[in-house]
Amino acid sequence: MKITFRSPKSVAPDREHGMSLPYTAGKRAVSRWRWRLLVLLVTAPLIFLIAKIFYAAFIVTAPGFIRFERIQVNTKMAGWVKEVMVKPGDTVAPGQLLIVLANQDMDQRERLLQAQLKDMTSADSSPGFSKVLDALQDSRELAQKQLDYYTDQFKNIDFLFKKGAATRAELNAANAQLYQARMNLRQIEGSIASRQLDEQRARYPDRATKIKIGMIRAELDDIGLRKARLIYNSPVRGRVLEVRARPGQSLSQGQPLLTLGDLDKMCVQAFLDPKYLHYARAGQQVKVTLGDGGRFSAVVREKPQLAARLPQAAATPLADRQYMLLVTCDIPKTLPSHNWVDNLPVTVRFPFGFGAGMHLLY
Secondary structure, eight states: OOOOOOOHHHHOTTEETTEEOOOOOOOHHHHHHHHHHHHHHHHHHHHHHHHHHHHHTTOEEEEEEEEEEEEEEEOSSOEEEEEEOOOTTOEEOTTOEEEEEEOHHHHHHHHHHHHHHHHHHOTTOSTTHHHHHHHHHHHHHHHHHHHHHHHHHHHHHHHHHHHTSSOHHHHHHHHHHHHHHHHHHHHHHHHHHHHHHHHHHHHSOOHHHHHHHHHHHHHHHHHHHHHHTTEEEOSSSEEEEEEOOOTTOEEOTTOEEEEEEEEEEEEEEEEEOGGGGGGOOTTOEEEEEOTTSOEEEEEEOSOOOOEEEOOGGGOOTTSOOOEEEEEEEEOOTTSOGGGOOTTEEEEEEEOOOHHHHHHHHO
């Protein structure tokens, strides 16, 4: 037996006790859309969480930074900063002049040696060699004339003395004058000989002088080599990251002058969660996204060997600065120059791979 309950309303919903009851058009459609929107808003977090879990199962994202290989330029010897040619941010070419230092003691020693060398090698090291010799020659001629005069005078007085027309005192006085004239002539001739010997030594130095000249020149060459170490040129094509030297600053050996970033050895350093270690395989290709939306590919250099605390710049407000794996990725040399910025924040995506997938399965 089958019992069916059928309400009169299902047959004639617009009639009540035989009377017609007209209704206006229904407005249920709007309410139905509101209900659907409410359901969507309530379930959106759950859908986002499920999508996040599904996305993380195949692609891992890690914060990172573009890094330059740093080259520290330190002083090779003590000195003071004479001139600084660059400033932070400058791009330098190999061999470009960076900083010039000076050493006061070395400069003084060089000037002293140069003066000694000039004095020993110049034929005119004493002022007016030829003029002094000419003056001595003139003096010699006058001394010779004076000697001739006193010689004749002595002969005349001696003749008169023998005839009794001159006294012994006059003869002795004439003899003294003759002796003095001879002494003057010999002194002048000795001065001429000494001057000529000095000139000859200056033009043709003896063995001891040659040895001393050679030692001075060798020391000057050594000073030149040491002064060359006070001039600092860029060893690579790079960018000046930091300048620590100031003009006039006195520095000791080994102090830092500046820091260069090698533009030919740039890399991306990513901070990967340790649980995703198997995503960072050597040779794994990753995608790097810049802040402006630009993208390029990079290759993991090697399996991460070090861990470091997540930098403050990469930490989120809700996440602690926990220790992460340091993953170094080599980037192509075709990267546009406007992206050559040290410490530029990037996002690194490690795509799903067979090795990583097997790790997730187990």
